[in-house]
Each structure stands twice: as C-alpha cells, then as structure tokens.
Amino acid sequence: MFQGIRTVMVFADDPEKSARWWADVLEAEEIHLEVENGRVYAWLDVDGVELGFHPADDARNPRGGSPVVYWAVDDVDAVRQRLLDAGCTHHRGPIEAEPGRKICQLTDPFGTIIGIDGPGSTPA
Template identity: 55%
Template structure:
C-alpha cells in the first residue's frame, strides 16, 4: 500500500513508469486505486494525516532487469534521486527515488 495525496495519478504513474504496464488501474471505492501484477496487488490509498500520514509508509522496492536504464527513464519521467545506486550481494544494485508526488520507492536489479 502506498499512501498518496492523489491515488489515481500515483497509480497511473507507477503503472506506466515503474511497472511498465499498459494502464490497468482500477478504482475500488473511496478514492482507493490499485494495480495487480502477477497476483500481487499494489494499492494506492488516500493519505490520512491522522491515521496514515503521507510519506510514513514502508519503502517498496520493484525488481527491474536493468537498474541503470530504468532509473534514468524514471528520472526523465519526473522522479528525483534519493539514495544510491548501491551494489549489494549477488551482482544486484539498489537505489531509491522520490516519485513526482513526494513518495519514496526503490529499484532492485542488475546494474
């Protein structure tokens, strides 16, 4: 679950630029949006300053086949650098980016 000020826009941006899918975003109710990928549901919930403040969620990492290329594409699509890239075990790299809406997410994959 990603808490967002504008769940629809966030869902559509992640679907297109992070997941690289054709738009399959669906609104469930009360401003909640989700996209399902290989049986995994990623939800975009309206931020609630009292219960779930914006930016207080965990950092989700998305697998990618080429971290450097995907990172550059995301930067061109409006994301900003946050941390990394760092080389970790097994020939993998990770990095964190800030989406155009202020939320932090990560990429994980071969450099």
C-alpha cells in the first residue's frame, strides 16, 4: 500500500528563490516552475524524491512550518479512508495536482500533517 516517500513539500514566501537555493546546495541540475493564478510552484528531483516549494499560506500551511512528507500510494481514496478510519483527520484535498496525479493531506492523531500522492484521473 505505502511505497516510500515521493515528495517533501516546503512552504515558503518565495518558492522559486527557495527552490533555486536548494538546487544549488544539492547540486540539482534542473528546477521546475509552474505559475498558477500568479502563484509560483517550484520543485526539483533529488534521487527519486521530489522536493517541492509551495507558496506559504498562514491559514493552511504557514511559512517555516514543518515540511509535509507525501507517501506514494496506489489509490489515494482508499488510503485516505484507511487513515481517517485509523484516527487521522482531514486537512486538505484531495485535489488533482496535475492530470493523472491526485494528492491530499491529513493530520495524524499527534498533529503531524502528512500527504498521500497517487494516480488521479487520466487526461482526456
């Protein structure tokens, strides 16, 4: 069911600047940028783990908060329900992060926000 860590998400005031700094420190060859509604999302791949930089949001994911670790899963809805049944609570999502990719966040019984990341709807 759980397949390993896929994504570590960092919440930053300037996601592009943060991604460029980490790319330099980690000697990553490429960063990826996406702009949606004036908000920049940036990420780089480090040894099979996506290091993502998301705009900070005081209501949902404040700057300087803990990174959200995303577990790769086969079925977001099934794993989400399993975690809810085990005592987690809803935090955000599920959303289609991109065509064919669905993510969501839950809060475990101890206050840690975790993410799950798996296949979504296939593009038409």
